[in-house]
Amino acid sequence: MTHTITSPAPVPETSGRRNRLSQDPDVLFCYGTLQFDAVLKALLGRIPERAPACAPGYRAAALEGRVYPGLVVNRFGGAASGVVLTDLSSEEWRILDAFEDERYDLREVLLSNGTSGWAYIWPGGDVRAEDWDATVFEARHLAAYAARCARLAPGLAAGEPKDK
Template identity: 80%
Template sequence: MIQTITSPAPVPETSGRRDRLAQGPDVLFCYGTLQFDAVLKALLGRIPEQAPAAAPGYRAAALVDRLYPGLVVRALGGSASGVVLTDLSNEEWRILDAFEDEQYDLREVTLSTGATGWAYIWPGGDVLDEDWNAAEFEDKHLSAYAARCARLAPGLAAGKPKGE
């Protein structure tokens, strides 16, 4: 069953890719494919420092016809688990922004520690009732997905759109 999300979490004043890049050092909350070292290594050429994290009030939702999830508001409590990347350079932020689907909105979210971090939020539409299964992704798709990321990485680093 497809779930329609019509009212995502309120957008704080600090949202959007341009706003994030205008600010100083910060962290990225990763709840999907970016929490896998193989994907980060393929895209960035290294594995950034990271720590376990969770985003209360959200879930990593499975999306229609996509291998990756979308972070959406969870209707009945709970939290999305993942990691925070703590030492991204501005260039690495640009690569990740170019890599992420244009539908995502980069927003600041409150983490379970009380600190805030940036996360790519899915705005709604094409959301399935079930949560994304990271273990299934790792078992069935990670190797091919990381190889695809490695092929995209040079273009992203050169500032080319993902489709070129």
């Protein structure tokens, strides 16, 4: 599938949770907590196929009051690093979409290798100046976060809304 994507565009303030998967996404670019095996295993029961990737023109920003990041346009250049998940089933897409914060907007982004992938992009607000630090997340929050994901997973798989 060939896509033409030029550059990061501003994200509207409102996102359409119920419409996010209507775009028929295929490859998911993960720049935050979904890069961790423990989180994927807790949510999906397996670790999907993946490959390293970068999204030029974006950064994984630390968010106020949250341990997970938001992908935002990087006005100073650079690229957000992460992985692409390449073999998600439609059921796994549904689970991950239900898991993601409702404020995220699912958008297609250009990756540094010239292909595209879909990413959950933060619409703005609550963004801190510093980038999210995966090493700090892993050391301080991963165990509790993965445990919370494991508690949520059965409900998400059954189509229940995520608790707030």
